[in-house]
Amino acid sequence: MAHSPQTTPSGFLLPSIHSAPPFFTEQPNPNTQAQHTEQWTRIILTYARHKRLFVLRVEDAAVPGGDWDEVLRNERINRRMLPSHLSSILASMVSKNLAVYEPPKQIHAVLLYWRLPEEWADVLHSWATATGQLNTILTYYEITDPPVPSPLSNMPLPLLRRAINVLTRSGRAQIIGVADGEGVRLFAGGK
């Protein structure tokens, strides 16, 4: 019964392939490897959405005790993801625009796009509309750490910046910069 879907302690349903030992090793056959990478990408993104994780580091495969243990390790079949394998999966995700290297110019950590910046932009805009914060100046901290929890709580700044950039391009936001930092003003406009 090793090959059956498993539910993790946090309530995430792992597909049956996660219980297959070869799934954890890089396959020499490029076709198989490509399929595995695709499966891994899907698992990583759905898990990230499930637990609201934004960052995945190659380090997470090497050191236990992180947020990703449930996915990158399978104690029942005594397998774990090797850092080199993970980094090749991350590279494929970045090439498919499902993640970006953050900070840029390194390949050890990525920002996961379980929502694309365009989708985040819509989430941000509808949040501001729903909470009546259009046309007021908001600080980034205010958005990512609001007193009332929102879908944007704990969103990393680089991702927020990208979402805001999407909004500024469509004329729905305006970035205001002062010596101490930045703020943004959202408009109803656009669509």
Place this chain on the structure above:
Amino acid sequence: MGSSQSTQKITAQDRAILDLKLQRDKLKQYQKKIQGVLDREQEIAKSHLAAGRKDRAVIALRRRKYQQSLLLKTDGQLENLEQLVSTIEFSLVEVSVLHGLKQGNEVLKEIHKEMSIESVEKLMEETQEAREYQREVGDLLANQLTLDEEDAVQAELRELQAQAVRLPIVQVELPSAPTTQPVVSEGDQCAVALLHFLIRC
């Protein structure tokens, strides 16, 4: 390209509000940090106490007290800042309300300009005159009937009335209402069952 034109200008007010809000955020972050230290000091004091080092525990608690006083101070500052921010935001709302009122007033003035008292009076007078004129015209037309014609009209009216009176009244026989309870025969029962069946379908 068009986006930069359609967006509002960034005023000094905006910058001031942003500055205030950023300061507020910094204070909030600072509070978080102190809260972390507070929790940590308490843990340290607990572990020292468990290990029997009372003096160390006291030092840790003292440090904790100091951090607590800092936290209280920042609370006060935070309140000030937040009040200022809300006051400014509220004033902005007031400004926009004032602006709205001003514009409404302008529009009302424009409308009133077109609707001065004199012009209304003049209009009413003209309407009155027109009505009078209409009445005169009506009278003139009515008076054009000669007396003979008027008599003929009256005669015709009388004729019609007389005809209406002479219409014969026909007695209608109506069936009387049943006085007994209706009884359901067997055939009727079948029909009722069929009806129920059809309704359910």
